[in-house]
Amino acid sequence: MGDQHIIYMDHAATTYVRPEVLEAMIPYHTGHFGNPSSIYGIARDAKKTVESARAQVAKALGALPEEIYFTSGGSESDNWAIKGIATANRKKGLHIITSSIEHHAVLNTCEFLEKEGFQVTYLPVDEFGLVNPDDLEKAITSETILISIMYANNEIGTIEPIGELGAIARKHHVYFHTDAVQAIGNVGIDVRSQNIDLLSLSAHKFYGPKGVGALYIRKGVKLANLIHGGGQEHGKRAGTENLAGIVGLGKAIDLAVADIPGHNVKVRAMRDRLLDGVLRTIPHAKLNGHPEKRLAGNFNVSFDFIEGESMLLWLDDEGICGSTGSACTSGSLSPSHVLLACGMPAESAHGSLRLTLGDENTADDVDRVLDVLPKVVAKLRNMSPLFQNATKEEEYHV
Amino acid sequence: MYSEKVMEHFRNPRNVGEIEAPDGVGEVGNPVCGDIMKIFLKIENNVIVDAKFKTFGCGAAIASSSMATELVRGKTLEEAWEVSNKAVAEALEGLPPIKMHCSVLAEEGIHTAINDYRKKQGLPLWEEKNPHSHGHGEDHTCEPQE
Incomplete structure (x- = not known):
């Protein structure tokens, strides 16, 4: 193709990394490479850096920093939210509600849980891809432990009535998860007023790096771990932090929600x-x-x-x-x-x-x-x- | 994911179009599955003197139609009947496994067009030696079957 100018119009698939984001990340591959769990100076700096990125993500969502957990991206966050709720709450009920237009990270996770004995309701959508809040309310039973509806669809871009759906979930005391991977930087999100209990996001959809994301977990939500091991992320998500990635995520979300x-x-x-x-x-x-x-x-x-x-x-x-x-x-x-x-x-x-x-x-x-x-x-x-x-x-x- | 040969035939497909008053026509595939091929043959003295196609489908479907029509031109009907999907795929320097059904469709298109001609001539239809099941039709699935 030679010097042909590339017209990139596939931002829902992934984005480039903003130069400011890349610049912020570079030092954490080299001089500031310390393991945040270690005790010496460069490790303590790393720890501080992770916490400051956590605060940036929290601010973008209207959440508390201690409600943000770093992951490897959207798929892990979706898997953790759904399997974590299912595992920790199965004594309460075995019913999950989602929509028929979710990303495969949600749909295939739900299908996996069906094989494990859970029942899943896949809500229909109208011709525009909208979930009807009345359909959601009618689908809720005493067995329902989780509702997972995406914030905005990755293919057709339809933005779901998340506030309304969240209010219904709260009214019925059912946990509400939203896959907001496509939404960050495109719609204003406030997890408190929208009654969101869990929210998935991924940095590479808003000019951050690939391989890093986060799950917001509202304080008090009962969720089992997906990845067991060391005590990182308050003992909820094991694995040495993706330091440079987390820095990039923090910077990218700051820029994405600024305007x-x-x-x-x-x-x-x-x-x-x-x-x-x-x-x-x-x-x-x-x-x-x-x-x-x-x-x-x-x-x-x-x-x-x-x-x-x-x-x-x-x-x-x-x-x-x-x-x-x-x-x-x-x-x-x-x-x-x-x-x-x-x-x-x-x-x-x-x-x-x-x-x-x-x-x-x-x-x-x-x-x-x-x-x-x-x-x-x-x-x-x-x-x-x-x-x-x-x-x-x-x-x-x- | 595609070979250079596939891309070359996709970019410059040979024999696109229709033949006026064709001697044999074969339409195979299913729009639900995302591919339809229509093959037109002109036959003189048992020899395919012209072959054209119209195709709705992916890059591999278009390249397979192009290559299949190239391969059968100038052949007797007996020789053309022996042009297998594997021959089409090999001539294209390979197809990705998920796209092999496109070459199957091309073989079926040629066979259907030849039998259309034989039917019009009042000749007995030739039977598929290795009936491929492209999965189109009866069971309403688009997945290729072995």
Whole structure:
């Protein structure tokens, strides 16, 4: 590809590390490498550093520092929250409620627990991907020990009514966990007023490093350990701290929540222009997810008669990085469970394209996608037997 | 994840399009599973003189259609019938395991088009020697089966 300018529009998959974040991390790989559990000076400094990062995370969520536990990322946090609650509360009940559009870190953990004797209710969503709070309230039984609903969906960007869901959970004295991996830096979070008992987050979704995340556990929540060993993290999560990673997480979350409205205004303006342009120039295209209640940077559109992986390959040739809900990019042959749960026919789910915009995208990037994408779609439709069958139109040119 | 050959055929697919008044047409696959291939053949004196395709599918599906139509051009129907999915995959310098079903679909597409021709000619249909089950159809699953 040579010197081709890469247009990265896959921020929901991962982000680059902000230079300020990287700079803050570097000393902790070299001079300040001490093990926070040791007794000498450089170790005590490390300990202080971990605690200051913990305070940064707590502040971003409206939590107390002692309610923040560092983990290896979103998947560990989700596993810990769900298995930890299930193990510690199984005498109280064996019922868990989640949604049908969760990340696999939640869904596959719930499926594992079903094999261990738990019952799981997977709440449906409407065509926009929203969980109905009434459905949640009706699903709660005397056996329910945990409700886990994601804050914002990674594929379609739909933002769930977390405050309402949290209030219902609290009213029924059921623990409420939210996977907020996609939400940090995009929506304001306050765990107290939203009645959130557990919250998962991951640094590499908000311009921090990969391999580090956190679980917020409200004081008083009964949770079993997932990783046993040394006494780190108040004896709740063993393993020598990922010192540099934790520093990066703290710095990244500080920056991410510093100006959420400003970030959203900028990113939403680009996303909306991209969306309007695409829907205006490309026929047989439809927005997936909610028109308003969605993450500012999320674009998810289905193009009829074509398949997503082919689109991604052509876009990649043009230096544009995106994602799709088509099966063909995953290990399975079934399309996105999220799009199917929204009631989309499988063939449309195969033709979905997700572009997630971020801080470094520019107006030029949007122009470039608006130039390239209609040609890619036209090229693939011209070789699709479905397009020919469905439209009987002449070959179309862009 | 794809070989250079697959990418080359994906970027510059051979034989895209339709044949007017084709002698044989084969449409296989299922939109639910994300792939449909339609193969068009022009046959003269038992020889495939032209082959074209239209495909809805992933990069491997498009490359497999392109390669399969290349492989059967100029062959007698008997020779073309022997072009296996493995031959298509090998000519593409390999396909990822999860994408092997795309080459199966290409073989099935050619076979269906040949039998369409034989049916029109009033000839007995040829039977699949190794009936592949692409999983399309009866059991409504898209997962490939052994």
